[in-house]
Amino acid sequence: MTAVEQTRHLATAIPGPNSSALIDRKAAAVSRGVGTTMPVYAARAGGGIVEDVDGNRLIDLGSGIAVTTIGNAAPRVAAAVAAQAGEFTHTCFMVTPYEQYVAVCEHLNRLTPGTGDKRSALFNTGSEAVENAIKIARSYTRKQAVVAFDHAYHGRTNLTMALTAKSMPYKHGFGPFAPEIYRAPLSYPFRDAEFGKELATDGELAARRAISVIDKQVGADNLAAVIIEPIQGEGGFIVPAPGFLATLLAWCRDNDVVFIADEVQTGFARTGAMFACEHEGIEPDLIVTAKGIAGGLPLSAVTGRAEIMDAPHVSGLGGTYGGNPVACAAALATIETIEAEGLVARAAAIETLMKDRLHRLQADDDRIGDVRGRGAMIAVELVKSGGTEPDAELPKALCAAAHAEGVIVLSCGTYGNVLRFLPPLAISDDLLHEGLDVLEAALRHLS
Ligand code: PLZ
Numbered sequence: 395m396t397a398v399e400q401t402r403h404l405a406t407a408i409p410g411p412n413s414s415a416l417i418d419r420k421a422a423a424v425s426r427g428v429g430t431t432m433p434v435y436a437a438r439a440g441g442g443i444v445e446d447v448d449g450n451r452l453i454d455l456g457s458g459i460a461v462t463t464i465g466n467a468a469p470r471v472a473a474a475v476a477a478q479a480g481e482f483t484h485t486c487f488m489v490t491p492y493e494q495y496v497a498v499c500e501h502l503n504r505l506t507p508g509t510g511d512k513r514s515a516l517f518n519t520g521s522e523a524v525e526n527a528i529k530i531a532r533s534y535t536r537k538q539a540v541v542a543f544d545h546a547y548h549g550r551t552n553l554t555m556a557l558t559a560k561s562m563p564y565k566h567g568f569g570p571f572a573p574e575i576y577r578a579p580l581s582y583p584f585r586d587a588e589f590g591k592e593l594a595t596d597g598e599l600a601a602r603r604a605i606s607v608i609d610k611q612v613g614a615d616n617l618a619a620v621i622i623e624p625i626q627g628e629g630g631f632i633v634p635a636p637g638f639l640a641t642l643l644a645w646c647r648d649n650d651v652v653f654i655a656d657e658v659q660t661g662f663a664r665t666g667a668m669f670a671c672e673h674e675g676i677e678p679d680l681i682v683t684a685k686g687i688a689g690g691l692p693l694s695a696v697t698g699r700a701e702i703m704d705a706p707h708v709s710g711l712g713g714t715y716g717g718n719p720v721a722c723a724a725a726l727a728t729i730e731t732i733e734a735e736g737l738v739a740r741a742a743a744i745e746t747l748m749k750d751r752l753h754r755l756q757a758d759d760d761r762i763g764d765v766r767g768r769g770a771m772i773a774v775e776l777v778k779s780g781g782t783e784p785d786a787e788l789p790k791a792l793c794a795a796a797h798a799e800g801v802i803v804l805s806c807g808t809y810g811n812v813l814r815f816l817p818p819l820a821i822s823d824d825l826l827h828e829g830l831d832v833l834e835a836a837l838r839h840l841s
Contacts, residue, residue: 398440402800402828403451409433410448429563431456431804432797439466442821444802452800453829457818459804460627460659460771463686463728464737465820470727471689478723485719487516488712494722501729502697505668508677513703516695516717520658520684521549523694524621526711527680528553530696531619531652534705539616541608543580545629545808548621548656557621559629560808576612578604580626581634584764584775588782597638605645614649619680624670627659630807631773631814633766639674646679652702654680658694659771662686663732663819666742666769673768689728693721737819741769747823748772748815751830759837761788773814775807784809788840795836801829 409417413434420430434446444452444466457463464471478494487495499514506512515530517523528540540557542548548557550564556571558564565571581600586593593599608617624639626632646653655678660670664686667673671681679702684694692715696703732738745768752774756762763777776788789805792813796803806814813833817826 398438398443398445399451400441400443400822400825401451402443402453402825403449404800405449408450408798408800409435410446410450412447416447431793432802440468440820441465442818442825450800452802453825453832454802454821455815455817455829456802456804457816458690459685460664460816461685462690462818463662463664463770464689464731464735465818466690468689468728468731468820470731471691471724474723474727475691475720478720481719483718483720484715486714487717488709492719492722494719494726495717498693498695498717498722498725499697501726502683502695505729506681506683506697507669507671508699511700512697513700514695514697515703515711516693516722517713518692518694518715518718518721519549520656520682520694521551521554522713522716523658523682523684523696524548524557524654524656525551525553527621527654527682527696527698528619529711530680530698530702530706531654533707533710534702535618535650535652537616537618537650538574539576539612540574540618541576541578541612541620543578543604543622543626545580545582545626545632546577546621546623547626547628548623576608578607578620580604580629580632581638582632583635584632584766585782586635593635595635597635598641600635601638601641601645604642614651617649617651619652619654620646621654621656623656623658623660624674624676625660625665625768625771627771628806630775630809630812631767631771633768636674639671639676643676643678652679654678654682656682658682658684662728663737663741664769664771664816665767666738666745668732668738670768687728688721688725689731691718691721691724693717693725740819744770744817744819744821744826745772747826748830751827751834755834755837759841761785761837761841767814770815770817770819773806773812776811776813784811786810789813791840792833792836795839796829796832799832799836801832803829803833
């Protein structure tokens with residue numbers, strides 16, 4: 395197979411005739427509940443480009459929602475998947491185990507923050523791993539309650555819907571939700587600033603506000619776990635004020651509460667560290683990973699302190715496909731690629747490039763309220779001119795304009811007013827600049 399040409403190219407209007415035909419087939423065959431962001435159907439992808447079924451080549455600033463971090467169809471992954479598929483595709487680890495599963499767990503134990511004795515368990519999706527982290531925490535503490543945060547996203551299964559904050563589209567009409575889930579206030583510097591500079595910059599203060607809510611409304615004696623994304627993803631790429639996570643973690647340690655970091659979106663080099671917790675200098679009890687772990691194959695994991703991970707009884711954890719051998723082969727190739735190609739440093743370089751441009755854009759456009767994020771996980775929060783009132787229409791219009799010009803870009807945020815960038819680390823600087831040029835022009839045009 396030849397590599398996808400690394401240029402943006404519009405062969406037809408977006409969508410072209412072949413995508414349009416597929417859009418009609420989808421409407422007739424696929425549940426309406428499954429929505430799509432882009433109006434084009436993919437044919438091939440690699441580097442920083444997704445090529446559609448009409449021969450259009452689009453700049454990829456989404457990585458399939460932070461999954462193909464090392465690049466799509468990355469050479470080591472493609473080769474490892476093909477080789478493993480030729481040997482065996484499944485035996486079920488719970489029936490006839492295989493080395494690849496153990497090897498992925500060894501790498502996770504080595505790579506995640508914390509030097510103590512660790513164990514891992516493998517699953518298929520981020521939601522499934524989050525559910526298992528909660529099961530493990532409950533088994534270890536023999537307590538039931540779980541605290542999640544405002545703006546959190548942890549998945550779409552029943553327990554993870556309960557943990558997720560936003561109603562539409564994730565929860566609306568799908569209740570009742572799992573019991574014993576409580577919500578605490580987050581540190582959201584851009585919005586906390588309305589309540590004073592201190593709260594916006596002092597993470598310890600914001601953590602004390604959350605701890606007070608937890609203490610009074612749940613009580614540590616009932617609380618099994620606190621779960622948090624070190625940088626919230628779907629909620630709007632919210633980076634908490636320094637000290638917020640460390641203060642929460644310290645409180646958890648003092649109160650026999652398991653601290654779970656959901657690094658499903660932030661993990662595996664995405665933020666300019668292998669894991670986002672490293673930026674805060676914290677070592678969570680449990681860490682949940684998925685997405686970037688296996689270059690696009692479905693794999694997820696829970697990793698953590700051995701005494702916690704070993705709390706569930708034998709055969710208390712599992713699932714038919716968890717740690718599928720093809721997905722494990724992809725994960726081993728992904729980890730090898732990150733380390734061999736120095737991709738953690740590449741993510742940090744992408745942060746510098748993007749923030750530099752976006753800050754300059756912000757300087758003469760007061761609709762950009764905030765520029766934030768880490769590594770190749772960068773966002774702009776869009777507001778009504780000069781204020782802080784969220785503007786959800788502008789990102790919609792910007793995304794539509796970018797899509798029509800051949801740039802894949804996504805929005806997010808509780809208020810739907812955040813434009814987020816999750817480029818693959820395999821993208822060139824030229825393509826990144828070109829993608830931002832397109833957005834900059836669209837922003838000017840929409841003023
Ligand atoms: N935890 C932090 O970001 C998935 C969801 C897209 P699954 N985020 C993308 C959508 O609209 O469904 C995510 C996440 C965090 C958990 C999950 C859930 O991971 O693999 O989608 O189950």
